[in-house]
Amino acid sequence: MISALIYTFVIVGLVYWVETQSSPFSNSLIIKKSNPAEELETWLKKFNWGNRNELQNPGKLPVYKFYSEVVEILLSLARKMGGSYQDSLLYLREGLQDDRQFEKKLKEMIQGTWIQMSMMVVLTWGFIFSALALVDVKVSGLKLCLIAGWQSVGMSLLPVVIRYFRVRFFGDIGKLWKIFYVLRSLAKVPLSRTEVLTLAGVGEIKNIKQKSLSHIVEKLKQTCQRALQMGGSYEEDIQSLMAELRFQEKWHFELFEKRLMVIKLGLLSIFFLPSYLAFIFLLLGDLLSLM
Numbered sequence: 543m544i545s546a547l548i549y550t551f552v553i554v555g556l557v558y559w560v561e562t563q564s565s566p567f568s569n570s571l572i573i574k575k576s577n578p579a580e581e582l583e584t585w586l587k588k589f590n591w592g593n594r595n596e597l598q599n600p601g602k603l604p605v606y607k608f609y610s611e612v613v614e615i616l617l618s619l620a621r622k623m624g625g626s627y628q629d630s631l632l633y634l635r636e637g638l639q640d641d642r643q644f645e646k647k648l649k650e651m652i653q654g655t656w657i658q659m660s661m662m663v664v665l666t667w668g669f670i671f672s673a674l675a676l677v678d679v680k681v682s683g684l685k686l687c688l689i690a691g692w693q694s695v696g697m698s699l700l701p702v703v704i705r706y707f708r709v710r711f712f713g714d715i716g717k718l719w720k721i722f723y724v725l726r727s728l729a730k731v732p733l734s735r736t737e738v739l740t741l742a743g744v745g746e747i748k749n750i751k752q753k754s755l756s757h758i759v760e761k762l763k764q765t766c767q768r769a770l771q772m773g774g775s776y777e778e779d780i781q782s783l784m785a786e787l788r789f790q791e792k793w794h795f796e797l798f799e800k801r802l803m804v805i806k807l808g809l810l811s812i813f814f815l816p817s818y819l820a821f822i823f824l825l826l827g828d829l830l831s832l833m
Contacts, residue, residue, distance in 0.1 A: 578606040579642045586635050608720035609638055612727055615741055619731060630727035637723060652704060655802050659700060662814050663693060670821050681824050689817045696813025707801050711794045714752040715787065721747065722784050729777040735769045758786055
């Protein structure tokens with residue numbers, strides 16, 4: 543009984559930790575937490591460019607991904623150069639809403655994985671304690687703790703693997719979104735193209751190594767070169783590239799979903815099925831020793 547309580551405590555602790563760490567904005571299943579994306583969207587809705595006092599003292603800006611950084615750039619330019627950037631904020635809000643929907647789907651997928659893994663734990667230990675209650679055999683607590691420890695290793699590996707694949711599939715996409723939103727927001731600002739590209743951090747595209755994004759990176763380089771050499775508007779090119787990136791993001795989402803299925807099968811076959819079979823082996827061994 544003590545072993546069951548200890549194991550339950552460990553599993554609940556792991557699930558709680560993952561719920562609070564795995565998502566950029568997550569409402570925990572145990573404790574309701576603040577939502578930075580929603581707070582930032584509310585801030586954008588309430589902000590008034592026509593109020594100079596509000597522009598000089600906008601209050602604490604909610605921090606969420608690169609969106610807050612783009613807003614800070616617009617506020618800084620407005621203080622230095624004047625003008626209204628309401629259209630840029632509206633466009634940023636649209637992107638923020640899309641991002642929230644994407645994160646919601648991603649979070650639901652990850653939570654579904656955790657629920658399935660937790661159900662396997664419940665079923666395994668439900669069988670173990672039911673079997674022990676039905677037969678007059680006492681399996682040593684140390685052996686049960688070893689089984690529990692092996693399963694705990696599998697559960698603790700899950701957030702690490704999920705975080706790795708999340709960065710692998712979406713890390714470079716996030717870098718491109720930041721560049722695109724800054725360029726799009728500053729498309730009509732009276733700044734030199736060199737200053738705009740510097741603020742957008744276009745130089746960071748050399749750090750984007752993902753092969754599936756190489757065609758977008760090349761097109762972005764060509765667009766920036768034309769803007770520097772020939773001037774003119776690059777807005778339509780950026781909008782086209784953003785549409786391509788949105789398509790790539792959806793494709794990466796599908797790849798991530800498939801990887802999660804492989805991860806689940808791998809963890810089940812390495813940590814949970816062997817634990818179940820190990821208990822059967824121990825139970826049969828103790829039964830045979832009594833004969």
